[in-house]
Amino acid sequence: MTADPAFLERLETRLGRLLATGVIASAAFLAIGLGFWFPNPQSAAALWLLNAGLLVLMAIPIMRVVVSFTEYVSTRQWFFAGVTIVVLVELSVTVLVALSRRH
Amino acid sequence: MASGAVAGCLGALLGLGGGVFLVPFLNAWLELDFKTAAAISQVTVIATSSAVSAATTGRNLINLRLGMLLEVASAAGGVATGVTIAHLSDVTLERGFALIAAIIAVLMLTRLERRNVISDPTVDPGPLGGRFHDEESGGEVVYKVRRLPVALGVSFVAGNVSAAFGIGGGILKVPVLTAWCGVPMRVAAATSSLMIGVTAVASVPIQYANGYVNPPLAAAAVLGVLIGSRGGLWFGARARAKWLKLMMAIVLLLVSIIYLRRSL
Numbered sequence: 001m002t003a004d005p006a007f008l009e010r011l012e013t014r015l016g017r018l019l020a021t022g023v024i025a026s027a028a029f030l031a032i033g034l035g036f037w038f039p040n041p042q043s044a045a046a047l048w049l050l051n052a053g054l055l056v057l058m059a060i061p062i063m064r065v066v067v068s069f070t071e072y073v074s075t076r077q078w079f080f081a082g083v084t085i086v087v088l089v090e091l092s093v094t095v096l097v098a099l100s101r102r103h
Numbered sequence: 104m105a106s107g108a109v110a111g112c113l114g115a116l117l118g119l120g121g122g123v124f125l126v127p128f129l130n131a132w133l134e135l136d137f138k139t140a141a142a143i144s145q146v147t148v149i150a151t152s153s154a155v156s157a158a159t160t161g162r163n164l165i166n167l168r169l170g171m172l173l174e175v176a177s178a179a180g181g182v183a184t185g186v187t188i189a190h191l192s193d194v195t196l197e198r199g200f201a202l203i204a205a206i207i208a209v210l211m212l213t214r215l216e217r218r219n220v221i222s223d224p225t226v227d228p229g230p231l232g233g234r235f236h237d238e239e240s241g242g243e244v245v246y247k248v249r250r251l252p253v254a255l256g257v258s259f260v261a262g263n264v265s266a267a268f269g270i271g272g273g274i275l276k277v278p279v280l281t282a283w284c285g286v287p288m289r290v291a292a293a294t295s296s297l298m299i300g301v302t303a304v305a306s307v308p309i310q311y312a313n314g315y316v317n318p319p320l321a322a323a324a325v326l327g328v329l330i331g332s333r334g335g336l337w338f339g340a341r342a343r344a345k346w347l348k349l350m351m352a353i354v355l356l357l358v359s360i361i362y363l364r365r366s367l
Contacts, residue, residue, distance in 0.1 A: 016160030030322035050318035061300035090178040098308035
């Protein structure tokens, strides 16, 4: 179970790209949403954009765990695939609790 | 947005989420209630984590294996506190936090000269250790991870604290990983930065569903933090490890005093 530097480097680059894309998308939604919100705080479009930006932001770390999981499975690193799936299960508990409390 | 920028800058610099500065500001200055302040701060933690990590990749500073393993504990801590927070008294939590922060600050100050890197690049780092190019010594260095149960334990507590106070939890993890677990400061900070996003997501959706995340305020804070974290990264690449530790100790002491005063 020694670390394979080439694999870790590829995974790191892939995750870096995912994180950067997510941050840019989320920031764009939030910035445009705020732009609509300032002149008119009741604007439905503004609130939609702000909430979309926040949801994209929350999805970034979850997607990072999902991508890590698929990478570990495709390279048959079962220990770390198992570790990743435990993290995913924990995060889905939170999402399920959140959905059950949302009206 | 300005407070978000300052928090993001300091957060990126120290491998923290920056929430440790944002929560007192939102709570005490803007007079938001504590839960709203903590929830908004948690959202900015995700932003800092993602932005800082995206910029740090490619330098072997993020330990993906160790990070994922510790996330099992930190996410569990986050979920546990996220679900049960209503039963805990704020005063008890704040006093406990002030105490922990003060102890770690003292620990950091006593270990300023210590470095965890091994200069011989042929040493096997083991399954969780790693190697990276060290700017200070100018060559490739190796480190080994020691006392994994300690690292897992502090990650769980960091998850609890993160969900309760809206801070990243790096404030606890980074000093412990550096002082006890053999992880170099920069690796600990980079790995913690990556981890805190998942730690925060373990409780943010619940706070969002409960209505504690005010979208326009959260958006302003997130954009501020994103701008500030660029500055923190620029500065962090030019600062020395000893200086970073000293600054972290000062920050911890200040946080400790703030929380102690609040709980009295």
